[in-house]
Amino acid sequence: MDIVYIRDLRVKTTVGVFDWEQGIRQTVRLDLELGCDIRQGAGSDHIGDVLDYHAVATRVIAQVEQNRHQLVEAMAEDLARMIMTEFAVPWLRLTLGKPGAVPGAAEVGVCIERGVRG
Numbered sequence: 001m002d003i004v005y006i007r008d009l010r011v012k013t014t015v016g017v018f019d020w021e022q023g024i025r026q027t028v029r030l031d032l033e034l035g036c037d038i039r040q041g042a043g044s045d046h047i048g049d050v051l052d053y054h055a056v057a058t059r060v061i062a063q064v065e066q067n068r069h070q071l072v073e074a075m076a077e078d079l080a081r082m083i084m085t086e087f088a089v090p091w092l093r094l095t096l097g098k099p100g101a102v103p104g105a106a107e108v109g110v111c112i113e114r115g116v117r118g
């Protein structure tokens with residue numbers, strides 16, 4: 001299986017378990033690895049034959065900006081489901097972090113894998 005990736009995508013959203021967090025927007029940081037087969041696009045050199053990382057990133061930004069969550073787990077699961085459904089991705093690894101959320105830590109968050117890695 002090949003991988004199309006998106007690294008260090010930063011989006012502002014409302015996320016957090018505390019009341020004050022539900023009244024602000026914070027930056028979340030995403031790394032995505034998306035399973036695919038690049039061979040058809042590599043042969044044709046045509047954007048229509050590949051998993052378009054620009055299209056995925058645009059859709060991810062829209063979903064993160066438009067929704068609010070308490071837990072990063074809930075946000076990560078919603079994103080994974082959307083990407084796999086809308087872009088026919090059979091396997092993905094998604095890292096979702098909140099930079100600076102915990103004093104002394106650069107970032108906290110989750111890394112999830114969903115689907116079957118061929």
Ligand SMILES: Nc1nc2c(c(=O)[nH]1)N=C([C@H](O)[C@@H](O)CO)CN2
Pocket residue numbers: 015016017018021070071072073098101102
């Ligand atoms: N496993 C998790 N732990 C915590 C979360 C979370 O989303 N998942 N969130 C918080 C708070 O919102 C924190 O980020 C505020 O600094 C605490 N623990």
